[in-house]
Amino acid sequence: MVSTKWFQGTENLELCFEIRKSVFCDELNMSSEFISDIYDGFSFNVVLYEDEKAVGTGRLIFSDGKYLIDKICVLSEYRGNSLGELIIRMLVRKAVTIGAKQTYSVLDLKYKRLFEKVGFKETSLNSDGNCLMLKEGDVGGHCS
Ligand SMILES: CC(=O)SCCNC(=O)CCNC(=O)[C@H](O)C(C)(C)COP(=O)(O)OP(=O)(O)OC[C@H]1O[C@@H](n2cnc3c(N)ncnc32)[C@H](O)[C@@H]1OP(=O)(O)O
Numbered sequence: 001m002v003s004t005k006w007f008q009g010t011e012n013l014e015l016c017f018e019i020r021k022s023v024f025c026d027e028l029n030m031s032s033e034f035i036s037d038i039y040d041g042f043s044f045n046v047v048l049y050e051d052e053k054a055v056g057t058g059r060l061i062f063s064d065g066k067y068l069i070d071k072i073c074v075l076s077e078y079r080g081n082s083l084g085e086l087i088i089r090m091l092v093r094k095a096v097t098i099g100a101k102q103t104y105s106v107l108d109l110k111y112k113r114l115f116e117k118v119g120f121k122e123t124s125l126n127s128d129g130n131c132l133m134l135k136e137g138d139v140g141g142h143c144s
Helices: 014-027 038-042 083-097 109-117
Strands: 002-007 044-050 053-063 066-074 102-108 121-125 130-136
Touching (some): 002 083, 014 044, 014 066, 038 053, 044 083, 066 083, 083 109, 102 109, 109 121
Antiparallel strands (some): 044 053, 053 066, 102 130
């Protein structure tokens, strides 16, 4: 059974850091500096559990006047079950709950389809190949 929990405050984010480390550092060979940054002090973080096991996370930050979703990750063995989509939906709903009219995300083009499923639209493409995507308002419906 899938359940969710919210975490805030750097001192409470150990679990989020563990999942980020497994995916971004151990699997994708990214620098350990990617695990945490200054935004963690005031970000909203959702953790997804499959039964008792924490298997995915993502966060909502406020940066340059925008509500932004980032650092979404699901442990590799749990992917393809719409958990990534559920994380995005939870984060958009959180943004709307705290007053956002728009929610943004900057992502690699390979994840564009995933975000489109939740109603995001591409607004610009950066020279580094990442795109800025925007979701107006709240999420409706349900995960695919
Ligand atoms: C702004 C961001 O944070 S973008 C995400 C950055 N995170 C990462 O790169 C971490 C590594 N990736 C992951 O942890 C996972 O692949 C996630 C979190 C992006 C998706 O998790 P999942 O639980 O598999 O997502 P979910 O099952 O809801 O959707 C899968 C969809 O993601 C997309 N997708 C997932 N992984 C990949 C991949 N490696 N390459 C291309 N597309 C992918 C596909 O569109 C797929 O949809 P489809 O099966 O209908 O074609």
